[in-house]
Amino acid sequence: MLPFTRCRCLKHIARECLSGVQVRAGKHARLCLPRALGLAEFGKSWHSTHTLLGNKNIVLMGPPGAGKTTVGRILGQKLGCCVIDVDDDILEKTWNMSVSEKLRDVGSEQFLEEEGKAVLGLSACGSVISLTGSNPMHDASMRHLKKNGIVVYLDVPLLDIIGRLKRMKVDRIVGQRPGAPMKDLLQMRRQYYKKWYDARVFCESGASPEEVANKVLSAVQRYQDVDSETFISTRHVDPRDGERKVPAKFFSEAVVEGLASDGGLFVPEKGLPAVSCGEWKSLVGASYVERAQILLERCIHPADIPAARLGEMIEAAYGENFACSKIAPVRHLSGNQFILELFHGPTGSFKDLSLQLLPHLFAHCIPPSCNYMILVATSGDTGSAVLNGFSRLSKNDQQRIGVVTFFPENGVSDFQKAQIVGSQRENGWAAGVQADFDFCQTAIKSMFNDSDFTGFLTAEYGTTLSSANSINWGRLLPQVVYHASAYLDLVSQGFITFGSPVDVCIPTGNFGNMLAAVYAKMMGLPIRKFICASNQNHVLTDFIKTGHYDLRERKLAPTFSPSIDILKSSNLERHLHLMANKDGPLMAKLFRQLENQHHFQIERMLVEKLQQDFVADWCSEAECLAAISSTYDASGYILDPHTAVAKVVADRLQDKTCPVIISSTAHYSKFAPAVMRALKIREINQTSSSQLHLLGSYNALPPPHGALLARTKQQEKMDYQVCAADVDILKSHVEKRIQNQFV
Template structure:
């Protein structure tokens, strides 16, 4: 199978080339030339499979330059060896009669990013081998909170790689920052950026397209690759958990074969909900895709109006992983809805770069509105939802997952659609202890890692082991750079 750039369909790469390169040289995102379909009995076949087996089954058609034995070994390393604290890896919990929660935070960094970033290092190193690449990959990452730690953990001491993570100074939770600053590994680097996530993400994209910088690094024996969801090797493992969730509901007889389910996803960069669309394209009976935003509701406004406009106030919210105004993976979705017109995509992305806004065609807007619903939630509503779920369902969620539950409730009330729905839970509530405690009525919040024990005492819910262990690690010194000086930070890291 070949992968094409969203900005130039003539740019074709094999899977190993696309994964190793990360971002197309023209700034576009690699996407499959065609989408493989599941066989009519595939979901039944996967009902009794382990998560690792399902991962191989779903990913193999996209990766025809990898063998089944290679992918089986990758899946075992990524999702086995007790890396996840539950056997199911991505369990589905029933919240009420028609609502199910797909918990994606049982991995080593307690966020959904683990689902892809435990797999990506194996896909990447396998790709380097297939490409006979002798240089070391420098993985550049921009994070709004969770991707950074998951990428650092995934690539820790992986041969032929170095990884540098940029995160917005004062734009992640205290626990998220502590997780990154206590990261072990000889090949890892962490740097705060004076600005917001969009500044960090735009800076990383700028570095990728800097030919002079690429030449300098090539002389030093390095090349750039990405662990952000612009890399197809990040998106592909995310498709797996939507397929797996449907198979779990089938296995547990919560739904009948062929019955549709809706999916509600809290998202800022659009990658997680894009993977749900791709799962539907493969043949999973998914109905409405419900896009849940926080107060930075650029995606909600876009889906409702067809106008993407990042020229707006940026809010620092209690769901910081969604504090994003430039949603990179939206480009892949527009590519599909524009009937793969690379020229149309190029035009929109040029307008975004130059004017900070674009308006899609009537046909593209109609396709978004046909496939997606969208809503948003402010911090007050987020806290109310956390409290409501705990008090009524005895179910503890983090602020991002709470955004999704709130948006789903509004969607159902406005549409009357009572289709069984999978809500995607993207992070452990213990990554956001202070805000969860505040939502539950606590007035005196403990400092530092003591807040983790406080949340356990309040709820009786045990903290995930990786977070409980943070108090035993000494953080490294935090490095800070101006957004204009990210190139210098890279060169210093790769001396």
Template sequence: MIRYIDTRGLGERPVTFTEAILHGIAPGGGLFVPERLPQFTVEELVALAAIPYHERAARIFTAFEPDLSPDRVAAIATQAYGRNFAHPEVAPVRRVGENRFVLELWHGPTLAFKDMALQCMPLLFSEALERAQRAGITDLDYLILVATSGDTGVAALNGYADRPHTRIVVYYPDAGVSAVQERQMTTQPGDNLSVFRVAGNFDACQSAVKAVFDDGAFAEELAREHRLALSSANSINWGRLLPQVAYYASAYADLVRGGHVIAGDPIDVCVPTGNFGDILAGYYARHAGVPIRRLLCASNTNNVLADFIATGVYDIAARDLIKTPSPSMDILISSNLERLLYDLTRNTERVRGWMADLQRSRAFSVDRHTHQLLRQQFTGAWVDNDTCLQTIGEVYGQYGYLIDPHTAVAWRVAEDLRSDAPVLVVSTAHWSKFAPDVLRALHGIAADAPLPADADQLALLDRVVALAPNEAVPPQLAAVRERPIRFDTRIAGTREALEQSLRDWLSSRVS
């Protein structure tokens, strides 16, 4: 059985897969990582092409040796990747141009790649919780806290809605998500959930949520007053990352099946990156045997990761978060980078020091050897706002293929760093979630130029379709238009404000 250890070395012992999912975050603020990775042969990867996606995912999950039976893992994967996805292949690979391929991860119920993990993770979480309760390990239910820059919150609410023994609260930054993302969250049905708008940007929101997790007195209060323990559905939870590893293996199998890649030949993968979870899953896939030559880290104007890869210095002390057309990447503190730093060094003391420096002075520098290892694994580049929108227009004009701003960032970086190898561009969201900026792109309007004052952002979907007649508004969004707004409370971006919002919500449920 593969067990999970703490990146900061503060855990008393390695934990099982189900324990890692339940806890979410390790004691002292570290993250859980597997002690080792399984190894897939090229033959095993190619064999995935002959089976449907849910079976592919089950094989990958089982190889990580969770403390669940293979039959139970298979049942969970079957439920997670079924009719809730609009495409029969779940995560299809589309050829768009010469030696360029797009991995479409937005066919799920909320139209973003987060569905790939968050249709599965709640099932894994429920299984882990039921096992723990049956074994007498805990008699508590769980409260899931989520900080979101957009898509995670939408997908987590959809995945956890009305799950037994679980409640979920999502916090999103004021004016930091798209209108469609906000509408999806604030209208989400379900009796076990709530949503709050937080003053400030995503980093402030995420830091406040982390501070709640670090507050031992509040955890005791939740257990005493409400019989609840805390966990997370952000990508700090290993249950988010494992399902993402699966689609990299699946994509490679599809490229071989389609005759685009000779089995065993490497590909480049370009990932639009904010919190570093998606590209980290690609890194784990690579080290588990998927033939990935280069991992291209695509940043928007908030290019701290591109700078870090280039220099080995992670410095946000003098940076302000910039609002971009790709809001899910508007992040300065990339939580999953901690996992990579541990994997590169296997040194918990160094990781603790770097994370302490980041918290204290908002900057840290890695040593020369670690930076060399980083550069061997990743290449980073970034795209400004106008170039992002220009790319959307160019891709549609040349290929009749409409992409969202996050995918456009990855597309442009993939073009700028192009080599002879096939490149897989990871497409993380459907264009319809970002209609205002897609409309700007199709009209050639600058990113900072205003749209007509009477332009309702949901109504802009129809304007985009009028310009791109081969596209349509997905039925998932058509339904969202008709749902009433349920949540419209704005709070301060502090630990104290978040904790009080939880007290008030939980008390209102009791009364």
């Protein structure tokens, strides 16, 4: 059984046979066959061709006052094609009366039904169709239009729409009851627009119809060009310099494969898309779900995941399983320091922000007939978050996707271990390893790169391996959203104006959380400095200061902040690749040297480039506990040890000329013994449940975490296997779990 790929052969053969056809091969393969149909009822032919459209129609959708008719006419002039205005060319000719008269005669419900039936009679190709604002409320007619059309949603700010309708002296629209606010109806209609569109165009306040029309053309071109957004390995070889070992991949393939076959990590070949200042501003008042959908749409081609399906996944990921409706709220701590609370998910850590979404992305991207086993190395928080996320899939998807998570048996907190083991489900298992996190991570990479082992699993069990660590692009990408959302929240709360710079301070060991902030800056956010906070395992801090990544004679030290007890920072490779202008051979050389000689040194020019954006420092155990104590005394806010590490480093390095956003990566409940020690609470040798209830009695901020409290009350103790630090033993464990899950 082969891993999923979007089939290029089928696509190219079809293109040779069919002129102007878009083909999507893979999980949801479809052929959009040519049509040459006319609207005979009105004696007019709606048939024209253009190289951009082929036999497709551009279908403009949006609220009344969005400018669909005006933009449609401009597009018709630019493309030299027919323009169909549903109001003027379909409805009024069908009914022999104006739309307003019809609405007055039959009422809203009957109007919607008759409007839909009229559109069902429309046949056209190669044309621009401007819908009415209410067309998307009729399912059958929209399905009819989508068969041969690219539906483009003109997303105009709500206040702009209300202002335009007021100027047009429109005081009532279809479906609006007497006395009901128009704003509420317009807001309600957004759910219908989200259901149908293929591409979204933001119509910024003040944008001219010409500008909007150009955006529509760009959106349609992107939608049609299904090969335009590919991913390469960080160790790729430019075809001009030699034979490329790993061909470019699509988003679907990068998510499913996890790690490139040459040992590198997948990155977008053309980088991340830029978001304009006006578009960022339009997101200031948006919810987290809305921000996520808009930003991720830009980064995921609709041929991989259609916009409507992506929206469903995002809503499922960030729903009632998060304790706070803001998902990742920003709280003012003191002075110009702000806390980004990333722990409101079901397992109480920042990993939930990506691992509630990744399983849905993954399940969508794999073919229905394949089985996959997800392998995960965890330094504490990832394990329970992965097991929780994949357990929320549908029963059908759970039968196709299993999870094995390896954690250092003596390298996580007692609560974290109980949480990981207690998160095991029918399709997910935990295994302790008598080694540190770096061994677990290296062992998994070696399994991926062992073609004999992976080939055996495929041939014997029809099962392919993949990963949900931050080496997986589908895991890393959603983290960009919360960094962007934090900045937008500071704007909406009035602490800064849009365009003002901020610094971010992040406790990190594997560099994924930090890299996501770098990507947010690439997309247009004015992040000034990235402050890298380490604990006693400060290999990253040393590297940023010297350019020398040196693991020789360095042993991992267990700390109060175990989730950053990491020496081999996987995602650093992605950032070095970005800084070195995508020099794949250099990445292969550096990380091969790290593997073999346990160190590497980058050249001075790259060190200087790194230090333009990054500063770094580390925090001792005593300083960590002191920061928890002093912060609680000053503000009544309890930091977890990882956030305390970031607070110490932020205090030391921020220059106070602009705000700093400190990432709070876990709820303090997960590290109750360390917090109680910092707060000098004597009753420290209690059960986890008692410790959490005792901390909750302090009426501190943030409040107790309900899901974590519920976890401590779990009576049933689950069994789990402990493995020796031997890759062959871990391989045997993986095979056994595959037999249990799929055979």
